[in-house]
Amino acid sequence: MREGPEIARIAALVADPARSAMLLALMDGRALTATELASVGGITRQTASSHLARLVEREVLVVEAQGRHRYFRLAGSHVGALLEALMVFSSDAVPPLRTGPRDLSLRKARICYDHLAGEMGVMLYDRMLEEGWLGRDLDLTDKGWARLADLGLQHGDLPASNRPLCRACLDWSQRRHHLAGRLGKAVLDRVLALSWARHLPASRVIVFHPEGERRFGEWLR
């Protein structure tokens, strides 16, 4: 391309129908896989792969590899701001996309390895960050320790190991982060021990009892 203002190259990234459709689908902050994005863009996987590589290279998207999947999401709020500035002209809508399991109980709460996933897991993670229980690099603050004590969790319940204390894990259904690591396991264990929820046999479903869900939400308030 002939040289010119930088903004032309950025605009060109959005100017392709397939790429812009992918970006719109990511506007709600979720993370989607390459195959899903190929679908919303109406193109094949190999074409999408090339588009996504360019978007990551220009730091419009960030990518997170997890197993054989690669999750893409917007690189920051400035990308959302750009898309919104464009939507002023066009009034495009963000297309709905169902992700993950159809089963409502699975979407609500389930086990991911050994920690809590689904809506409840994402809520746990979000609230801990919002309320300052976790610092920016996922370190547990004094306030965080205090609130864990309210739940009955002490330092002793979280023995040191190679595994990190707190880790962010991409949620299959929500496509946002939930809490993993030793603390993720400890919180789930505690929720089960308190009988706020139970683990449905022979499945990954976690069923919250109404009273347990209320208390869980209150603890996070």
Add this chain to the structure above:
Amino acid sequence: MREGPEIARIAALVADPARSAMLLALMDGRALTATELASVGGITRQTASSHLARLVEREVLVVEAQGRHRYFRLAGSHVGALLEALMVFSSDAVPPLRTGPRDLSLRKARICYDHLAGEMGVMLYDRMLEEGWLGRDLDLTDKGWARLADLGLQHGDLPASNRPLCRACLDWSQRRHHLAGRLGKAVLDRVLALSWARHLPASRVIVFHPEGERRFGEWLR
């Protein structure tokens, strides 16, 4: 082009180096001619003409014909907002462009047909709008009439005619509007009659005397 989100088509308008250079040059709100925009875009006039037609058609720019010139400017603040959202990624600078006469006195104040142009003329027009002397459709308000009386201008000094009372005229050097119409002529006549300024013989230059410039500014305060 294959169908897809609207935002792709808007982004495509900015994605071209020549077009984005033109848009950047217009970011300060001035209006530039097609030939000038061709120059900042580094392209020929005929190419620029095609670009500008598309930008006007998509309502990114608006055009104002004046004599054999066509002045283009951004269609609104939402266009500026879009460009700024793009510049977050790139930190392009708005390129400087000298417009109009080199002669400083000509840039400062001059006659345009029969009314005041240049910095002083643009200031007059801007202040009248800011202070509510003029309404949105350039009608003279009660407040406006009162302040004109301070200058010694009565209704009788502005005889009715086919020519509109107030009109916006694009300023050659400033590339912004200044005050024209019967009122524009009347104000200039009055400024000259008060000896706040004089008309340099055999030229279009208006020279404000220091004291006159002070009083003029005070009147507009």
Add this chain to the structure above:
DNA sequence: CTCATGGTTCGACGCTAATCGAACCATCCC
């Protein structure tokens, strides 16, 4: 009127970039 200048239209050319088929690599599941 004649000339100069600003601007547009038309047509042809050339280049860039999006696209997909095919082959390949990596991971998960059994």
Add this chain to the structure above:
DNA sequence: GGGATGGTTCGATTAGCGTCGAACCATGAG
């Protein structure tokens, strides 16, 4: 181990669009 799925790389094709030369129209100056 083998099969299935997610994802990438490579190469060839194709289509869209930016570009300018040439001709033309409109306005302003003398």
